[in-house]
Amino acid sequence: MEITSFIIARRDKALLVGDYSLYRQQLSRRLLVVRKKLNVSSTGRKYTPKAPITAQDIAGNHEFAHLLLLSAERAWAFAMHMKSTHGADTNTKGIKGSTKRHVVSRFHKANVFAGHLVKLLQEMNKDGALTQPLLEARAYEQSLQGALRFEKGNWEKCLQSYAETRLLYTALAQSRGPKQDELFKDLLSNSVDPSIRDAAYQMKLPRTMSIETIVQRYVPSDNDSFVAEALRLHPQLLQESGTAGRKNMAGDLADVPQTITWRSRTVKLEDATTAQALASVAAAETRLKSFLAANQDSDRRALAAAYDDVLLPSQDAVDTTKTAIDELTAEGVPQGDPRMQALQITRTAVNYNLVEWRVGRNRVLCGDQDGAKFESEPIKQLKKPRADGKPREEQEESDGRKLTRLKERVVLYDSTIQSVDSVKEFPGVAADQAFMRELDGKQAYFSSLRCLAIARSHMLHGKNRNALALLSRALHLSSQTLSSSSDEPAAGGVPKLDLRPAETKFLNDLLERSVLQHRALVELENLTSAKSQSNFKPPPMIERLDEYPPDGVDLTNLVTYPPKLQPVPVKPIFLDVAWNYIDYPGRPKRGTATAADRIIGGAEPKQEPKKEAKKGWFGFGR
Numbered sequence: 001m002e003i004t005s006f007i008i009a010r011r012d013k014a015l016l017v018g019d020y021s022l023y024r025q026q027l028s029r030r031l032l033v034v035r036k037k038l039n040v041s042s043t044g045r046k047y048t049p050k051a052p053i054t055a056q057d058i059a060g061n062h063e064f065a066h067l068l069l070l071s072a073e074r075a076w077a078f079a080m081h082m083k084s085t086h087g088a089d090t091n092t093k094g095i096k097g098s099t100k101r102h103v104v105s106r107f108h109k110a111n112v113f114a115g116h117l118v119k120l121l122q123e124m125n126k127d128g129a130l131t132q133p134l135l136e137a138r139a140y141e142q143s144l145q146g147a148l149r150f151e152k153g154n155w156e157k158c159l160q161s162y163a164e165t166r167l168l169y170t171a172l173a174q175s176r177g178p179k180q181d182e183l184f185k186d187l188l189s190n191s192v193d194p195s196i197r198d199a200a201y202q203m204k205l206p207r208t209m210s211i212e213t214i215v216q217r218y219v220p221s222d223n224d225s226f227v228a229e230a231l232r233l234h235p236q237l238l239q240e241s242g243t244a245g246r247k248n249m250a251g252d253l254a255d256v257p258q259t260i261t262w263r264s265r266t267v268k269l270e271d272a273t274t275a276q277a278l279a280s281v282a283a284a285e286t287r288l289k290s291f292l293a294a295n296q297d298s299d300r301r302a303l304a305a306a307y308d309d310v311l312l313p314s315q316d317a318v319d320t321t322k323t324a325i326d327e328l329t330a331e332g333v334p335q336g337d338p339r340m341q342a343l344q345i346t347r348t349a350v351n352y353n354l355v356e357w358r359v360g361r362n363r364v365l366c367g368d369q370d371g372a373k374f375e376s377e378p379i380k381q382l383k384k385p386r387a388d389g390k391p392r393e394e395q396e397e398s399d400g401r402k403l404t405r406l407k408e409r410v411v412l413y414d415s416t417i418q419s420v421d422s423v424k425e426f427p428g429v430a431a432d433q434a435f436m437r438e439l440d441g442k443q444a445y446f447s448s449l450r451c452l453a454i455a456r457s458h459m460l461h462g463k464n465r466n467a468l469a470l471l472s473r474a475l476h477l478s479s480q481t482l483s484s485s486s487d488e489p490a491a492g493g494v495p496k497l498d499l500r501p502a503e504t505k506f507l508n509d510l511l512e513r514s515v516l517q518h519r520a521l522v523e524l525e526n527l528t529s530a531k532s533q534s535n536f537k538p539p540p541m542i543e544r545l546d547e548y549p550p551d552g553v554d555l556t557n558l559v560t561y562p563p564k565l566q567p568v569p570v571k572p573i574f575l576d577v578a579w580n581y582i583d584y585p586g587r588p589k590r591g592t593a594t595a596a597d598r599i600i601g602g603a604e605p606k607q608e609p610k611k612e613a614k615k616g617w618f619g620f621g622r
Contacts (some may be wrong), residue, residue: 001062001133002133002136003069003133003136003137003140004066004136004139004140004169004172004183004184004187005183006066006069006185007069007140008183008186009071010023010026011023011073012029014026014490019081019084020077020078020080020081020084021077022082023073023077024074024077024078026072027073027074027077028074029397030070031067031070031071031074034063034066034067034070035067035142037062037063038067038295039063040067053067053068053116053120054120055120055121058120058121058124059124065117065120065121068113068114068116068117068120069113069114071113071138071143072109072110072111072113072114072117072140072217073110075106075107075109075110076106076107076110076144076147076491077555078106079106079107079110079147079151080096081101081147082099082102082103082106083095083103086099086218094165099273100151102240103151104148104151104152105267107144107148107151108148110144110250111141111144114137114140114141114144115141117137117141118134118137118141121133121134121137123133125501132172132175132554133173134226134417135168135171135226135229135230136168136172138168138226139164139165139168139169139172142161142162142165142603143161143165143191143192146158146161146162146165146192146195147195147591149161150195150198150199155202155203156194156203157365158199159196159199159200159214159218160219160220160573162192162195162196162199163196163214163215163217163218163219163220163458164219164220164224164226164227165192166188166196166211167215167219167227167230167237167238168194168226168227168230168364169184169187169188169192170188170237171233171234171237172184172185172232172236173185174233174511175619176235193211196211196214196215197211197273199325200214207271207272207324209272210272210273210274210275210276211272211276212254213272213440214237215238218487234357245401245590253287256275256276256277256278256279257275257278257279257282258267260278260345260346260349261348261349262345262346262348262349262436265345267341267342267345267346268323268342269342270339270342270343271320271321271324271343271348273320273323273324274317274320274321274324274346274350277313277316277317277320277321278317278350280313280316280317281310281313281314281317281353284309284310284312284313284314285310287309288306288307288309288347288494289494292306292307292494293520295553300364300365300367303364303366304361304364304365307360307364308372310357311354311357311358312362313354314350314354315354317350317353317354318347318350318351318354319380321343321346321347321350322347324343325340325343325344325347328340328343328373341551344427346424347427348426348427348428348429350422351426352423352426355419355420355422355497356496356497356498357459357496358415358416358419359416359419359420359496359497360494360495360496360497361555362412362413362415362416363416364495365408365412366412366413366449369445369452369503369506369507370449370503370507371409371412371413371449371452372449372506372507372510374402374406374453374454374456376396376397376402377397377401377405383436399460402460403457403460406453406454406456407457409449409453410450410453410454413446413447413449413450413453414445414450417443417446417447417450420442420443420446420497421440424439430529440480441481441499442481442497442499444478444480444481445477445478445481445499445504445507447474447477448473448474448475448477448478448481448507448511449474450479451470451471451473451474452470452471452474452507452510452511452514454470455470455471455474455514458470464518464521464522464525464545465522465525466521467518467534468515468518468519469499470519471511471514471518472515474511475508475511475512478504478507478511479508480507481499481504481507481508482501482504482505482508512601514619537557538554538557540557540558540560541553541554541557541558541559542558542559542560542601552622576602582613
């Protein structure tokens with residue numbers, strides 16, 4: 001019986017398209033369907049006592065457990081709807097009075113339904129064993145109880161409830177494996193962890209205290225069989241706060257850093273959430289380096305996809321750092337405060353690290369030497385043999401496919417240049433002149449690669465002049481990167497934003513050879529075109545009177561002499577009129593003379609007497 005997935009699936013589906021009010025309406029309709037299916041719907045009066053659900057009912061049909069879960073969720077959705085409605089109203093200062101009592105009553109009702117489900121599941125297990133459905137039900141009950149105590153302002157008991165909830169969900173995530181890891185991770189990051197942070201803030205706990213330390217301090221380990229069972233399954237869930245290693249949701253051991261270094265400045269990590277995020281980034285980087293070292297010959301798309309495992313935690317680190325800065329700003333902490341200064345340096349460091357991994361992913365997608373080498377890719381041959389039994393000939397890559405690949409590289413270069421340019425807007429970067437020159441050199445390196453890719457597209461079209469201009473521009477940009485490249489290779493050999501002298505020198509040598517080659521091609525084209533123009537004689541000037549001679553008038557080519565026999569148009573309008581009077585061969589003879597013939601023959605047509613026009617209205621004279 002899946003309890004957590006049953007609840008989260010319905011929440012996500014409803015809240016994706018609506019709010020808590022829509023979720024409550026869907027739950028009410030679903031409750032009606034389940035009650036009719038179980039034949040427990042009330043008939044007659046509205047408020048009639050219903051038969052209580054027993055453990056035997058749940059053992060016979062799991063829909064009875066779903067009935068309790070749906071009832072608890074409906075009460076929770078009603079409370080959350082009231083909180084969101086009054087929270088959006090800026091004119092009121094919080095929820096007070098009868099509304100506050102109503103919200104508390106809804107949370108209490110949801111907690112009653114969840115607690116009843118836990119008792120029934122305990123009755124089903126006569127041997128006293130704690131199954132996973134029972135642990136999920138207990139974690140769900142404690143989350144609702146924590147929400148109730150949060151509304152009442154009982155912060156210490158609220159932390160106890162949420163600490164037990166987090167401990168149980170973490171144990172369930174490690175038991176279920178990586179497939180269900182995202183489910184519990186989203187549940188904790190969206191609802192449980194923010195509530196723990198808010199309650200810890202109300203209790204004036206230090207901000208540097210991590211969530212794991214709070215859970216260890218406030219989890220009710222005494223006389224709690226559920227916590228004991230979770231610790232029995234995973235003894236390392238609760239560790240001493242001073243240990244350097246902690247396990248994340250997937251069960252991997254991660255070292256939590258205490259400091260971070262950026263450009264010869266080392267600051268202490270003030271926010272525990274940011275430290276946890278950086279530990280996840282470090283673990284992901286280690287896994288990526290191992291994967292790239294073991295799969296160097298793999299397809300570049302597969303290697304680039306492995307970078308996503310580092311980009312996601314890096315983005316989480318950026319988000320948590322920004323959240324910590326926003327919280328200090330909301331508290332009125334000035335920018336000159338040491339805590340704010342440390343967070344600003346941390347923000348620059350984590351943002352730059354994210355940009356480095358994005359650029360590294362683009363460089364892997366570009367291919368060898370960041371796309372400086374451009375070779376034809378083999379075309380996949382059909383495995384089916386030919387009908388005549390002859391082997392299939394290998395086909396070369398078409399120009400259209402080459403142009404498509406070049407367009408993809410230009411898009412990657414544009415994204416890389418934009419990412420490098422965004423680094424200049426990070427806090428404290430503009431004041432570092434040496435770092436700005438280094439960024440300009442890296443930006444020039446990728447700009448030269450972009451010009452090289454566009455020049456190759458012009459080469460495929462046979463436009464050597466345009467290709468030469470772009471190659472000359474690329475060579476100029478490449479020369480700026482020779483002095484800014486670092487002598488140290490990238491860490492672990494993983495492509496990132498750092499450039500090595502061998503890479504910049506290879507690109508510069510390649511561009512020098514290409515420029516010399518295309519200068520020779522353009523010179524040959526100029527000589528060929530000049531020779532062809534010398535043998536060409538334009539028409540005489542009399543036939544080009546509508547053109548202005550830019551090189552002057554050629555007095556030896558005014559008219560054609562001696563004149564040649566040429567067809568000339570001969571009065572087409574006159575011939576059309578004469579058609580009526582000329583007997584052409586093959587034209588039928590006219591039977592009667594026309595009016596024109598009578599005029600020509602001297603016979604004038606008789607004129608008919610004119611009729612007197614009628615005067616007045618309706619033909620009556622006046």
